[in-house]
Amino acid sequence: MANRLTKLDEEKVFKDPVHRYIHVKDGLIWELIGTAEFQRLRRIKQLGTTYLTFHGAEHSRFGHSLGVYEITRRIIDVFDDHPHWDPDERLLCLCSALLHDVGHGPFSHSFEKVFDTDHELFTRDIILGDTEINAVLKKVDPAFPKKVAEVIGKTYENKLVVSLISSQIDADRMDYLLRDAYFTGVSYGQFDLERIWRVMRPRDDQVVIKHSGMHAVEDYIMSRYQMYWQVYFHPVTRSAEVILSKILHRAKALYKAGYNFEHQPLPLLPLFNGKLSLEDFLRLDEAVFLFYFQIWQQEDDAILSDLCSRFVNRRLFKYIEFSPNTNFNLYSDLREAFKDADIDPEYYLSVDSSSDLPYDFYRPGEEEERLPIHLLMPGGGLRELSRESAVVEAISGKKRTDHKLYFPKDFITDLSINKAAKEKIRKLLKFEGGSGHA
Template sequence: MAKPLGKLHEEKVFKDPVHRYIHVRDELIWRLIGTREFQRLRRIRQLGTTYLTFHGAEHSRFSHSLGVYEITRRIIDIFQEKQTWDPEQRLLVLSAALLHDVGHGPFSHSFEKVFGVDHEEFSRDIILGDTEVNSVLLQMGEDFPKQVAEVIAKTHPDKLIVSLISSQIDADRMDYLLRDAYFTGVSYGNFDIERILRVMRPTEDGVVIKSSGMHAVEDYIMSRYQMYWQVYFHPVTRSAEVILSKILHRAKELYETGYTFKRELSHFKTLFEGSVSLEDYISLDEGVIHYYFQGWMDEEDPILSDLCIRFIDRKLFKYTEMVSFTDGHLLSAYFQEAGINPKYYLVVDSSSDLPYDFYRPGEKEERLPINLLKPNGEIRELSRESDVVEAISGKRRTDHKLYFPLDLIESIKDESLKTKINEILHK
């Protein structure tokens, strides 16, 4: 086997608007960044359709992944002198931090829901399969790719290194809050990361926070809460996601019924058939999706054409608060009567977030708590010490919106029918 990769002859740096500089000292990390699978992340936006709401949100999963790596590198530097930290795990953690999002597809979650794919599975496939990423990782040992995949999947036996990448206060969350706030131009996501890094301590069961840093963690949790409701769940962004999802559903439905597309579906066939390969998946990025959407604007199918025009030209659906089941049923019937297909033009979308959760063993999507280290060595769960965090702990907030095309409603010639629809929508 080849000699494991060591240090670079000279440190490489990336200029970064959030962390100022991202430092790369290891040949392993430098080579991983250069792989085609990692470079693909330059062509996938971090925030999906959010750029249609906040025009600055054009940053990529590539820049976010570098940011997660950099925060993890800084944490490890702080941990180096602590007895509970194993320096032999350094490159494993850094690799997992860098590659944690490598399997994301174009427009991420909307794309996954339509085609039933899982970016976490594709991350594992990229790390373990016949890829450039895998060939680089193998230079650190035959078992190294498997260990990296286990850290990302949260199945690695070392709870400490898993918690650095995936917990309620991890490098991933810290970077995306700061980065997303910066590029959307909002202040909600800002918190004192320097303070939090200084008070993080390693234990066998994961990272803990010195109790003197509790207020910085409170600020971080409230920043996350505000970002979800002011940015991530913004109703205009959700409108764009609704249209994106309906475009993909419509194209899939047309394909299954034998519709002849003007443009060859070379990138979509295996997705529509549920047989997408790793190579097919890696070839997909947001540039490819936009290429098809722009072509589908001229399709003979009026629904696909209209939805693509709306997405490309930002002619989004309007929204209102969710109506009752009875009113929803009436609206659907009225849309049908007006010649507007409710399947594609009357859409309920729900968003839900749990800003902080205490430990609930055995429950689905179990979340490990944030623990505080008291001066006497006692470990206390955060919400037991913080009145601010206790107030929001375990409280899931959900928001339901109804999306519809106002322009199509306004164009209805039957004034009585139009009035009935508007009365329901504006109750």
């Protein structure tokens, strides 16, 4: 138990553009930051391909993880001496906040879709497996890694601890909104973080917000809404993700077909084989993928070479608004026209959909039950946020979905070959609403 209480002789600080300083006083936290698995997060971008749209978005999951730790640390300082807060949970909260994203892979979400992996499972494996992180956590107690994994996996018995890391207003979301707004250079993500953490209170199995802080929470929710549609679901970023996904699909298909790569992608073979061990996974970062994208521009396979050139040199697909439900026949006609023009629709025609629910009230029995944000009223009672806030009520439970159709405009405008088929494609796309956006 002594290790739990070990403090550093001198506090360590990280200079941070969002929180100014990130303070580390616990020896255990300092050791976790120094592990190979946590340092790997320096080589994973927080926002994947977003740097191709907002050039400042080069920040890493390492910085975000430190930020979530710091917000959690400050909230716990506010919670001290409150009757619903157990101070013995402090170190567990801090470790869980720090490690919540440690299982993310390169270009996280595209990577997961193509190779059917799950960063939450890898996070669990890193915490419980034969890793430096596991060895550090065990210094507290042999059962401590399991508790950390349970908090991150949202199965820990103390739901108050879970809600600090994962809820509709948690340290994770608060950091990434502010951090992503800072590095993309947009103003939508701004809200009064300090005001929010100062009005947070522990209450039974959840974090609640003092009624006096309601307007700060309104700003937070509207900031989240704006960030999703202006940054996270930006159509140019999604174009880059479509191409990235097609590269990974093509490379995997070529490997499965026995294609002889000029440069055999040895670190990626476990992915292509569907036998990715934890050790294999931890060797992967975005530098590995970008190296292969760079050299695959010279591969003999025309599709792989072209897609890699597009990604590396930012020659992205164009897009139009497109509803797959009402335009099913049009999509089918486009696929046939692409084939007639010798353009493979599997790699050069893609519908991409994005949807977000900015805030939801409690709906029991749904696949993902979202616990609502509760306000702590002056008399001590609790009231669900949307019942007090007209701003939040206006967007509660309203899921917004957006569909885009992506395609290579340059292929279609070159009429030197397959002119008739390409003119048919142009006609079909014009029927849907124009020749696409940059």
